[in-house]
Amino acid sequence: MEKIIEVNNLVKEFNGFRAVDNISFSVAKGEVFGFLGPNGAGKSTTIRMLTTLIRPTSGQAKVAGYDIATQAAKVREQIGLVAEKIILYDRLTALENLMFFGSLYHLPRKETKERAINWLKTLEMEKWANKLTGTFSTGMKQRVNIARALLTKPEVMFLDEPTLGLDPQTSRSIRDFIKELHAQGVSVILTTHIMPEADELSDTIAIIDRGKIIALDTPTNLKARIQKEKPTLEDVFLELTGHDMREETHENIPSARGRHFLGSKSRIR
Amino acid sequence: MKIIFQIISDSIRMARKDLLDFSRDRMQLVFFIIMPIFMMIMTGFIFPTENSLKNIPLGIANQDTGQLSQTLTQVLTDLKTSDNNQVFEIKTYADSNAIKDAIKAQKINGGLYIASDFSQMIQRGQPAEVSIIPDQSNPQISQILTQLLQQVIAGTSTNVAQAKVGEIIKLTAIANPQLSQADPAAIIQPIQSTIDNLIPGKPNYFQFVAPGIMALIVMMSVMTGLAVSVTREREAGTLDGLLIAPVSRLAIILGKAFSQTVRGLVQGMVVLLLAILIFGVHVYGNWLIMIVLMILGVFAFMGIGILVSAVASAQESAMTIMMTFQFPMMFLSGTFFPIQQMPQVMQYISKAIPLTYEASALRKVIVLGAGFNAVWTETLILFVFGAIMLAIAVPTFRRVITR
Ligand SMILES: Nc1ncnc2c1ncn2[C@@H]1O[C@H](COP(=O)(O)OP(=O)(O)OP(=O)(O)O)[C@@H](O)[C@H]1O
Ligand SMILES: [Mg+2]
Numbered sequence: 001m002e003k004i005i006e007v008n009n010l011v012k013e014f015n016g017f018r019a020v021d022n023i024s025f026s027v028a029k030g031e032v033f034g035f036l037g038p039n040g041a042g043k044s045t046t047i048r049m050l051t052t053l054i055r056p057t058s059g060q061a062k063v064a065g066y067d068i069a070t071q072a073a074k075v076r077e078q079i080g081l082v083a084e085k086i087i088l089y090d091r092l093t094a095l096e097n098l099m100f101f102g103s104l105y106h107l108p109r110k111e112t113k114e115r116a117i118n119w120l121k122t123l124e125m126e127k128w129a130n131k132l133t134g135t136f137s138t139g140m141k142q143r144v145n146i147a148r149a150l151l152t153k154p155e156v157m158f159l160d161e162p163t164l165g166l167d168p169q170t171s172r173s174i175r176d177f178i179k180e181l182h183a184q185g186v187s188v189i190l191t192t193h194i195m196p197e198a199d200e201l202s203d204t205i206a207i208i209d210r211g212k213i214i215a216l217d218t219p220t221n222l223k224a225r226i227q228k229e230k231p232t233l234e235d236v237f238l239e240l241t242g243h244d245m246r247e248e249t250h251e252n253i254p255s256a257r258g259r260h261f262l263g264s265k266s267r268i269r
Numbered sequence: 270m271k272i273i274f275q276i277i278s279d280s281i282r283m284a285r286k287d288l289l290d291f292s293r294d295r296m297q298l299v300f301f302i303i304m305p306i307f308m309m310i311m312t313g314f315i316f317p318t319e320n321s322l323k324n325i326p327l328g329i330a331n332q333d334t335g336q337l338s339q340t341l342t343q344v345l346t347d348l349k350t351s352d353n354n355q356v357f358e359i360k361t362y363a364d365s366n367a368i369k370d371a372i373k374a375q376k377i378n379g380g381l382y383i384a385s386d387f388s389q390m391i392q393r394g395q396p397a398e399v400s401i402i403p404d405q406s407n408p409q410i411s412q413i414l415t416q417l418l419q420q421v422i423a424g425t426s427t428n429v430a431q432a433k434v435g436e437i438i439k440l441t442a443i444a445n446p447q448l449s450q451a452d453p454a455a456i457i458q459p460i461q462s463t464i465d466n467l468i469p470g471k472p473n474y475f476q477f478v479a480p481g482i483m484a485l486i487v488m489m490s491v492m493t494g495l496a497v498s499v500t501r502e503r504e505a506g507t508l509d510g511l512l513i514a515p516v517s518r519l520a521i522i523l524g525k526a527f528s529q530t531v532r533g534l535v536q537g538m539v540v541l542l543l544a545i546l547i548f549g550v551h552v553y554g555n556w557l558i559m560i561v562l563m564i565l566g567v568f569a570f571m572g573i574g575i576l577v578s579a580v581a582s583a584q585e586s587a588m589t590i591m592m593t594f595q596f597p598m599m600f601l602s603g604t605f606f607p608i609q610q611m612p613q614v615m616q617y618i619s620k621a622i623p624l625t626y627e628a629s630a631l632r633k634v635i636v637l638g639a640g641f642n643a644v645w646t647e648t649l650i651l652f653v654f655g656a657i658m659l660a661i662a663v664p665t666f667r668r669v670i671t672r
Pocket of ligand 2: 043044045
């Protein structure tokens with residue numbers, strides 16, 4: 001099967017702390033790849049490396065056939081990202097946001113506008129097109145945010161906790177939407193802490209803990225490992241990662257969760 | 270060629286987005302207008318000028334009963350500012366100790382003591398003395414006050430002298446007729462000086478401070494504005510949206526630089542318009558040279574802004590770093606105080622600050638109507654400084670932004 005992502009011995013260290021510890025995996029073209037793990041496991045760090053937002057300490061990875069280190073510009077043309085933080089300007093309207101981000105991909109203006117309006121329709125946001133996104137609810141923002149990521153018809157979509165903080169209705173519609181993307185043949189890398197969501201959507205699941213991949217299989221196969229009647233993915237997850245909560249800290253922990261990788265020390269080396 | 274075009278058009282898109290965003294930020298917009306007004310007013314009114322002073326409480330202890338001391342106090346009482354206000358508000362005291370006590374109690378800003386033999390001594394042709402008692406807790410006022418009092422006393426003194434010399438001339442002219450043509454004033458003060466101004470009228474403090482504030486505002490909006498704008502996007506997460514797009518990192522920095530340039534220039538213009546409309550400042554020089562100088566100022570400070578935005582992780586740290594830079598610059602650049610009045614060491618330091626050159630060049634053009642040939646050294650220094658900073662900042666930004 002054709003590989004859309006290939007990761008080899010990828011490592012990311014923050015001031016000597018290994019957030020991602022020598023991981024290797026691959027994602028088949030057109031599949032939904034569920035990327036699970038406890039808080040601080042290294043999911044977002046991995047996604048940020050694959051989307052060229054941070055540089056790996058060592059190891060290689062290819063996305064859509066291009067090396068993330070040496071062909072970053074090519075990679076960027078092929079990917080869409082819904083990150084943990086919503087990538088929209090509060091003081092721009094929904095449509096202005098989409099038009100702006102679309103323009104960075106150098107599509108013809110007319111085409112960008114058509115696509116933007118189409119996406120807003122699909123996501124039931126068209127009547128809000130000309131309102132400032134700062135006035136939107138989290139669910140509305142996230143829908144526009146997803147439209148933004150899809151505007152350029154990326155081959156690979158990275159969704160980092162896309163249903164975080166959303167009500168059941170919006171979560172449902174976003175899950176349906178991911179299925180639709182899947183049906184259209186887009187490859188999706190999805191992280192989530194909601195196990196049924198991962199189970200429902202993923203073709204393959206990787207579980208990462210303390211920077212290392214500890215399981216990689218189809219949801220069915222993973223569940224088959226558990227000796228229990230009607231095992232759920234949550235059973236698998238807890239079995240593999242244990243019941244302890246992840247509270248250990250290390251020196252360089254960013255001052256707030258989500259402050260992200262640009263948010264800490266070690267700026268200039 | 271195509272790449273360069275692409276980078277520039279991308280950066281213009283980013284700048285347009287920034288400006289659109291900025292124009293909808295009411296808080297910032299208010300600050301944007303208020304800050305220059307505030308600065309002008311603050312500096313304009315904190316620093317006293319002779320014109321701005323009126324009704325200064327002045328204590329007089331006159332122990333002399335003669336006519337001359339009466340005249341002197343009358344002159345002081347009648348002294349008017351150019352806009353017809355009383356300069357002094359006279360309070361009388363018994364002796365110099367009473368004046369000193371009143372100064373200590375801050376009831377008056379200074380005092381004048383006239384000894385009891387004042388008129389007598391003058392009559393006798395002996396030197397008469399008055400003493401000025403300044404309020405040393407307020408050097409600004411006391412300096413102006415002392416100057417004023419000295420002027421008035423000197424004036425009175427000259428009047429007395431002229432009368433006396435006039436009499437002497439009359440007496441001696443009997444023996445020596447040649448002298449009857451002599452002018453007593455010319456004998457007392459044989460050399461007269463006139464002031465030949467480069468520009469008409471009296472210089473006022475606003476005229477001095479306005480170009481400096483323009484330079485300062487341009488510097489602050491470019492340096493702080495750029496760093497804050499980048500760190501803000503980083504904190505909000507939108508910077509990621511720019512970084513994953515297939516645009517050159519150079520276009521991202523340039524975009525920020527463009528939008529902040531526009532902001533800085535507009536703000537500089539706001540200062541200038543305020544200065545002209547409200548504070549009576551007049552531009553004597555060429556507007557084109559002035560605008561070119563402002564753009565050059567933006568160019569000179571851009572590098573520092575980019576460097577800080579690359580290095581600072583959060584808005585607060587960007588602000589802190591900027592304050593550390595800007596605070597000394599503000600005071601040592603000659604924006605508010607003339608550099609020539611500073612101690613020698615400070616003068617050397619001020620020579621190392623780029624803002625000094627921006628402020629001085631703008632002042633020359635605005636106040637003195639200087640042409641380009643008078644400011645080319647400043648221009649060169651600013652250009653070289655800006656180029657060096659950019660040469661350091663741009664690669665650093667590109668390297669650090671994706672770690
Ligand atoms: N800029 C940074 N500097 C230092 N350490 C960092 C930085 N960014 C992340 N880390 C650390 O790397 C580890 C992995 O973080 P990451 O955000 O990838 O976890 P995650 O799996 O996405 O967790 P979550 O489920 O909470 O989103 C954490 O321990 C985190 O504290
Ligand atoms: Mg995460």
